Amino acid sequence: MTTIREVAKLAGYSPATVSRAINHSGYVSAKAAAKIQAVIAQLDYVPNDIARDLSQGRTANVGVVVPHLNHPYFTQVFNGILTAAFAADYNVVLLQSKYDADLERGYLEQLHRKAFDALIFTSRAIPLSELAAARKYGPIICCEDPGDYPLAAAYSQRATAYQAAFHWIQAQGYRHIGLTFSRSDKLSATTRLTLATYATTFGHAPAADLVALGVTTFADGYQAAQTWTTQASQPDFIFSNGDDIAAGIRQFYVDHQLTVPPLMGQENQLSGRLLGLPTIDHHFQQVGAAAFHLAASRQVAHVPVAAELILR
Structure with a gap:
């Protein structure tokens, strides 16, 4: 690969002058600029953007x-x-x-x-x-x-919206809340905040068998619903960690001709808007x-x- 030093040597000017001509960063005479451009064309020289950016202290x-x-x-x-x-x-x-x-x-x-x-x-x-x-x-x-x-x-800032959501769910009379999370509270600050807000609102932690972990997709939501329907304890409301996930939960109940429990999603996705689900938009x-x-x-x-x- 041709270097700026090779261009300078063949053009008969210093590397600094060649650099100024290429980058339009200082005075270069018309004669020198023409000679340098001719050599650049002859050698098919392309400036090394990475080296240039590093010399300027940035890579973009x-x-x-x-x-x-x-x-x-x-x-x-x-x-x-x-x-x-x-x-x-x-x-x-x-x-x-x-x-x-x-x-x-x-x-x-x-x-x-x-x-x-x-x-x-x-x-x-x-x-x-x-x-x-x-x-x-x-x-x-x-x-x-x-x-x-x-x-x-x-x-x-999730806390205020979570508080409002759980107070609204409580006001509707629901007490057995299913919750879905992508990670456990040991690994996720969001899960910890959600569980803490739930406990503050309802006065106790959610039932362990109504908490589903590893849920990130429509298919995961579908699987969580399947698991809940095999248990003695059934959720009367489901607070999911995504509208698409809520749609997956709903679809399991629909596919098996079961009554769909009320659902709340998150992220204000198209699926939630089409299904008319309450949601939390975290922007x-x-x-x-x-x-x-x-x-x-x-x-x-x-x-x-x-x-x-x-x-x-």
């Missing part, structure tokens, strides 16, 4: 760590990041983690090596303390409330856009986005 690349794209939380946050990055002429690199801590540490090392200008963690397996310690490598943004850790963060696209702006600006700030209970 933002890495986004995503465990998977099976749940609308991740697709909506990622779309928000992508839209904001496109408008700002940044590239977005999708980094799948599968909740593997070693993979996540590898992405932190790539940040250390300047492969990215910043990393956005939509979710994580490694502790927040480790992310905070890695800030010396470059900007790190998380999509959850980091508490006292000195991390930039954009996240949905995750706004969260994603805010996370990108924090990455691009290198600000260490918190940007909470209010969630919204939508009753239908």
Whole structure:
């Protein structure tokens, strides 16, 4: 691959002069510019954008760590990041983690090596303390409330919407609530918050046999409903972690000619709107856009986005 030094040698000018001519970053005489352009055409020289960006201290690349794209939380946050990055002429690199801590540490090392200008963690397996310690490598943004850790963060303020949702469910007279989650409360701050809000509202924890874990898709919701219908204890209301998941739950009851219990979804998806389901919109696209702006600006700030209970 032709280098800028080879262009300079053949043109008879210094590499600095050639660089100024290519990047239009300083004075170059018309004679020198013409000669340099002729040599560039002769050698079919293409500037090394990566080397140039690194010399300027930026790559215009933002890495986004995503465990998977099976749940609308991740697709909506990622779309928000992508839209904001496109408008700002940044590239977005999708980094799948599968909740593997070693993979996540590898992405932190790539940040250390300047492969990215910043990393956005939509979710994580490694502790927040480790992310905070890695800030010396470059900007790190998380999509959850980091508490006292000195991390930039954009996240949905879920608590108020969860409180409103559970109070509404309670006011309708429902007492045996089925709940679906993607991960256990030991691993997920969202699950912990949901369970804590439930306990505060109803005065007790939900029945263990009415809590379904590992639920992220329509098919998972279908399976959760199948499991519940084999139990002695049946839910009289189901609070799901996604409208598509709620649709999967509903479909099992419909397919087996069973009475469909009342349902609430989350994320205000098309499926929920078509079925007329109450839902919680966490405005995750706004969260994603805010996370990108924090990455691009290198600000260490918190940007909470209010969630919204939508009753239908």
